[in-house]
Amino acid sequence: MTRLSTTFSAPRPALVAFITAGDGDTAANLDALVEGGADVIELGMPFTDPMADGPAIQAANIRALGNGTKTANVFALATAFRARHPDVPLVLMGYANPMIRRGPDWFADACAAAGVDGIICVDLAPEEDEDLGPALRARGIAPIRLATPTTDEARLPRVLDGSSGFLYYVSVAGITGKQAAAIVSIEANVARIKQHSDLPVAVGFGVRTPEQAAEIARVADGVVVGSAFVDLVAKHGTDAPEHLRELAAQLAEAIHTAR
Amino acid sequence: MTEQKPNSFRTQPDDRGHFGQFGGRYVAETLMPLVLDLEREYRKAQADPAFKAQFDDLLEHYVGRPSPLYFAPRLTEELGGAQIWFKRDELNHTGAHKINNCIGQILLAMRMGKKRIIAETGAGQHGVATATVCARFGLPCIVYMGAEDVRRQSPNVFRMKLLGAQIVPVTAGRGTLKDAMNEALRDWVANVHDTFYIIGTAAGPHPYPELVRDFQSVIGREARAQMLSRTGKLPDLAVACIGGGSNAIGLFHPFLDDPEVRLLGVEAAGKGLDGDEHAASLAGGFPGVLHGNKTYLLQDEDGQITEGHSISAGLDYPGIGPEHAWLKETGRVEYTSATDEEALEAFQLLCRTEGIIPALEPSHAIAAVAKVAPTMDKDQTILMNLCGRGDKDIFTVAEALGVEI
Numbered sequence: 001m002t003r004l005s006t007t008f009s010a011p012r013p014a015l016v017a018f019i020t021a022g023d024g025d026t027a028a029n030l031d032a033l034v035e036g037g038a039d040v041i042e043l044g045m046p047f048t049d050p051m052a053d054g055p056a057i058q059a060a061n062i063r064a065l066g067n068g069t070k071t072a073n074v075f076a077l078a079t080a081f082r083a084r085h086p087d088v089p090l091v092l093m094g095y096a097n098p099m100i101r102r103g104p105d106w107f108a109d110a111c112a113a114a115g116v117d118g119i120i121c122v123d124l125a126p127e128e129d130e131d132l133g134p135a136l137r138a139r140g141i142a143p144i145r146l147a148t149p150t151t152d153e154a155r156l157p158r159v160l161d162g163s164s165g166f167l168y169y170v171s172v173a174g175i176t177g178k179q180a181a182a183i184v185s186i187e188a189n190v191a192r193i194k195q196h197s198d199l200p201v202a203v204g205f206g207v208r209t210p211e212q213a214a215e216i217a218r219v220a221d222g223v224v225v226g227s228a229f230v231d232l233v234a235k236h237g238t239d240a241p242e243h244l245r246e247l248a249a250q251l252a253e254a255i256h257t258a259r
Numbered sequence: 260m261t262e263q264k265p266n267s268f269r270t271q272p273d274d275r276g277h278f279g280q281f282g283g284r285y286v287a288e289t290l291m292p293l294v295l296d297l298e299r300e301y302r303k304a305q306a307d308p309a310f311k312a313q314f315d316d317l318l319e320h321y322v323g324r325p326s327p328l329y330f331a332p333r334l335t336e337e338l339g340g341a342q343i344w345f346k347r348d349e350l351n352h353t354g355a356h357k358i359n360n361c362i363g364q365i366l367l368a369m370r371m372g373k374k375r376i377i378a379e380t381g382a383g384q385h386g387v388a389t390a391t392v393c394a395r396f397g398l399p400c401i402v403y404m405g406a407e408d409v410r411r412q413s414p415n416v417f418r419m420k421l422l423g424a425q426i427v428p429v430t431a432g433r434g435t436l437k438d439a440m441n442e443a444l445r446d447w448v449a450n451v452h453d454t455f456y457i458i459g460t461a462a463g464p465h466p467y468p469e470l471v472r473d474f475q476s477v478i479g480r481e482a483r484a485q486m487l488s489r490t491g492k493l494p495d496l497a498v499a500c501i502g503g504g505s506n507a508i509g510l511f512h513p514f515l516d517d518p519e520v521r522l523l524g525v526e527a528a529g530k531g532l533d534g535d536e537h538a539a540s541l542a543g544g545f546p547g548v549l550h551g552n553k554t555y556l557l558q559d560e561d562g563q564i565t566e567g568h569s570i571s572a573g574l575d576y577p578g579i580g581p582e583h584a585w586l587k588e589t590g591r592v593e594y595t596s597a598t599d600e601e602a603l604e605a606f607q608l609l610c611r612t613e614g615i616i617p618a619l620e621p622s623h624a625i626a627a628v629a630k631v632a633p634t635m636d637k638d639q640t641i642l643m644n645l646c647g648r649g650d651k652d653i654f655t656v657a658e659a660l661g662v663e664i
Contacts, residue, residue, distance in 0.1 A: 048564045051441040052287045071561045096548040101562030148289040174449035
């Protein structure tokens with residue numbers, strides 16, 4: 001059992017919480033998310049050109065890079081997190097270029113050494129899997145793929161092939177942090193994915209409130225919340241942890257008791 | 260192990276859109292089905308004589324093709340070496356080569372039933388060309404442009420507005436061309452059902468680098484036939500400037516399998532290759548992934564993209580089309596660079612000797628020609644793509660020369 005499969009084998013749905021590495025006091029913020037009840041941590045690797053992200057996470061990327069965040073700092077944060085939280089799954093999310101800059105083996109080794117469980121690479125299509133996938137799989141790190149409302153029946157097997165950990169269902173065709181999708185559409189799409197795969201399905205993009213989260217948790221294995229947390233980091237700076245803990249607790253409560 | 264030279268340089272990309280290790284499709288999953296659709300539709304269009312007929316007809320009667328091939332006698336005499344010939348793509352409607360590609364892409368958009376066109380632009384040339392074809396075909400046009408560029412390029416902004424386009428100033432990031440492209444991609448991903456993205460250069464996810472090259476190859480096909488007809492032989496050297504590289508690949512591609520023709524691409528060296536203020540991705544960058552393709556990029560050791568600099572806004576992009584990356588690695592095309600200062604000198608040289616005001620982009624190519632022509636024999640020929648006219652640049656040039664107008 002991996003940390004991810006253990007978490008998703010629990011009978012209750014999971015809260016997957018995202019923040020950007022290097023934006024604010026990341027270590028304290030991560031601890032607050034776990035204390036609040038986040039089941040999986042998704043840590044964003046900052047990039048100069050986050051083209052799938054909306055204004056909230058774009059700004060977080062710029063703040064993080066402005067703070068001088070390097071790839072080495074991201075792995076130092078991950079390593080320290082793993083030491084403090086041996087059982088909480090940690091996933092890195094980001095864009096292909098920073099991940100492949102020093103070669104796939106370097107990156108996968110660094111992930112393994114830091115105790116990273118999975119990788120979400122937004123702009124690495126399954127068609128370009130060889131740039132990262134084989135190196136990750138060889139070290140037992142899950143390449144976590146995204147499926148979207150535009151991923152049709154014919155394409156879904158391609159997305160699922162070689163992916164592990166969980167499948168990230170992007171509920172809207174769009175960028176992060178904007179509008180949420182209608183629950184009927186989410187339910188139908190999650191059911192469709194489940195026909196093709198045994199992987200847990202976590203749903204994200206546009207989820208901000210406990211009410212939305214609960215609704216999704218009734219039909220999915222996990223709910224991803226990002227921009228709402230990132231907004232709190234932006235607004236409260238060094239005072240962010242208490243606010244993150246509070247929102248995580250509300251979301252976790254709503255998700256864990258949804259069914 | 261020695262690398263096998265390909266039998267032909269004109270058969271790329273492979274069926275996955277790769278030019279050697281470059282190119283490919285590096286986009287968010289939301290866009291993948293659309294990009295695959297575009298490829299299918301492009302293959303159908305390629306096989307459809309009606310598509311080609313409509314494209315050729317618009318190029319002839321709307322754009323004004325074929326563009327002339329012009330022998331430059333006074334420049335040749337001044338440089339004292341090879342004979343210099345210009346492919347006059349600056350005489351096209353809208354004043355640059357960009358329109359060739361926009362005509363092709365909007366015809367594809369209409370075949371696909373798309374109702375809304377988006378584009379990115381730096382200096383505004385591609386934005387003007389896109390707004391032009393949208394007006395011609397009655398489709399709404401949204402142009403993403405860095406806020407700083409909107410301020411600096413106000414004549415082009417007004418042109419686009421006259422043509423009915425909506426200009427969206429981009430303040431995200433540093434408000435440059437690459438940020439405008441990021442924003443266009445964000446629009447596209449949120450409007451995939453009805454929107455076509457007209458990319459301005461031979462870059463982006465497959466099939467864009469291929470189809471932009473194909474639409475721009477009219478430059479090289481015409482020039483090759485014109486050189487044969489006027490001089491009785493192929494040129495000894497063909498030269499073009501490179502930002503993303505669409506005019507250069509359009510000129511070079513029809514010559515790739517003519518080994519006797521040397522090919523030279525000229526990047527923007529800005530304030531010099533030894534510092535950070537240049538836009539020479541091949542000379543100063545490393546392979547990486549941005550905006551849908553793998554290619555040479557200006558980036559730091561962590562893979563963060565760095566800002567390009569050039570006096571020419573059209574060359575000021577931190578990447579380059581993937582086919583150029585491959586042509587560099589195979590050695591078929593040579594790449595060099597010209598600084599802001601050299602481009603400014605070349606700009607004035609052409610004004611003075613030939614009565615042609617070139618854009619700052621091809622002024623970089625002229626600078627390279629000015630270096631190489633004197634080293635060649637007088638019976639040799641150089642073909643250079645004069646890809647844009649300089650009306651848009653007179654304010655920039657005046658400022659650089661310290662002249663108030």
